[in-house]
Amino acid sequence: MQMFVRPVNCHDCGNGFYALGHVIEYAQQQGQEIIDIAGGNANKAPVYAAIDSNNPTHFYGFGHGGNTRFTGDSEQDIFTVNECDKLAGKEVYLLSCLTANALGSAIIQNGATAYAGYRISWTWVSDSGSDGDPYQDLYAKGFYESANELWVALIDGKTFEEAVQAAIDKYNEWIDYWFDENPEAPQSQDAIMWLIHDRNGLVALYPGMVMETAVNWPMIIIGASIAIGLAYYVLKPAPILKRA
Amino acid sequence: MKNLLLKRLEQKLAEGRLSGTYTLEGVYLTPEQVLDEARRGTPFGEEVLFAQKQFMDELKRR
Numbered sequence: 001m002q003m004f005v006r007p008v009n010c011h012d013c014g015n016g017f018y019a020l021g022h023v024i025e026y027a028q029q030q031g032q033e034i035i036d037i038a039g040g041n042a043n044k045a046p047v048y049a050a051i052d053s054n055n056p057t058h059f060y061g062f063g064h065g066g067n068t069r070f071t072g073d074s075e076q077d078i079f080t081v082n083e084c085d086k087l088a089g090k091e092v093y094l095l096s097c098l099t100a101n102a103l104g105s106a107i108i109q110n111g112a113t114a115y116a117g118y119r120i121s122w123t124w125v126s127d128s129g130s131d132g133d134p135y136q137d138l139y140a141k142g143f144y145e146s147a148n149e150l151w152v153a154l155i156d157g158k159t160f161e162e163a164v165q166a167a168i169d170k171y172n173e174w175i176d177y178w179f180d181e182n183p184e185a186p187q188s189q190d191a192i193m194w195l196i197h198d199r200n201g202l203v204a205l206y207p208g209m210v211m212e213t214a215v216n217w218p219m220i221i222i223g224a225s226i227a228i229g230l231a232y233y234v235l236k237p238a239p240i241l242k243r244a
Numbered sequence: 245m246k247n248l249l250l251k252r253l254e255q256k257l258a259e260g261r262l263s264g265t266y267t268l269e270g271v272y273l274t275p276e277q278v279l280d281e282a283r284r285g286t287p288f289g290e291e292v293l294f295a296q297k298q299f300m301d302e303l304k305r306r
Binding site: 016063075095098120121123124125126130179186189191192194196200 | 264298302
């Protein structure tokens with residue numbers, strides 16, 4: 001069973017809400033059992049309750065995020081590095097900003113069987129705002145269709161690794177489209193620029209792997225201490241020597 | 245390198261080819277704000293510069 005979480009009332013979440021709707025529709029067409037936690041229900045308590053009662057094997061979440069958190073409709077945390085054990089035993093894909101930098105590793109450490117997400121601010125261009133269906137927008141469609149491809153590939157029965165590659169391939173298709181078929185469109189260069197950015201920011205993690213760019217606080221603290229010590233050593237006033 | 249990237253972004257803004265951006269951090273930035281972030285070197289501004297560099301690398305590759 002697959003569980004989708006798609007908020008709509010958070011800032012600029014309309015596009016993602018409708019984009020995930022396409023994946024849900026596709027899953028239903030394929031006869032797959034899904035749970036759609038949408039709109040105002042896409043918050044911590046209803047999400048946790050749905051996980052407890054349905055025990056889905058796959059968790060697909062769209063929403064705002066940061067290095068250590070993934071948020072819902074109210075922009076309050078659903079998962080954090082300190083609270084993500086509900087995802088144990090599941091394949092997880094978060095279409096969100098920056099979660100691959102720390103939350104992804106925490107999700108794996110808490111028992112998820114696979115995680116995919118982004119180590120960058122997932123960025124898109126739209127000609128029609130962020131409220132409607134991005135598949136109706138010349139620019140936004142490529143971004144959401146590429147991100148959705150990972151889910152679509154999993155619905156088609158591909159492995160997680162193959163699904164990640166399918167998403168990368170879809171990003172590449174759209175990059176080629178803007179380069180080769182529609183280069184004169186006013187925002188074609190920025191569409192390419194951000195598609196490359198998002199594609200390169202997609203990260204997959206599995207048990208036993210550690211995210212290379214994860215925030216490593218102990219090393220940051222050690223590094224900062226060394227830097228401060230060196231600065232003090234270099235900048236401290238020279239001792240005044242006096243003759244007795 | 246940073247100056248070159250900023251110059252290119254300024255040029256795109258002048259040509260009307262720098263787009264506003266939406267992110268899943270929840271902030272919409274106008275083209276002017278995108279350039280401003282890059283100039284100020286904010287975390288997102290750094291991403292803008294890096295994205296522009298990746299785009300220019302891809303152009304060279306093609």
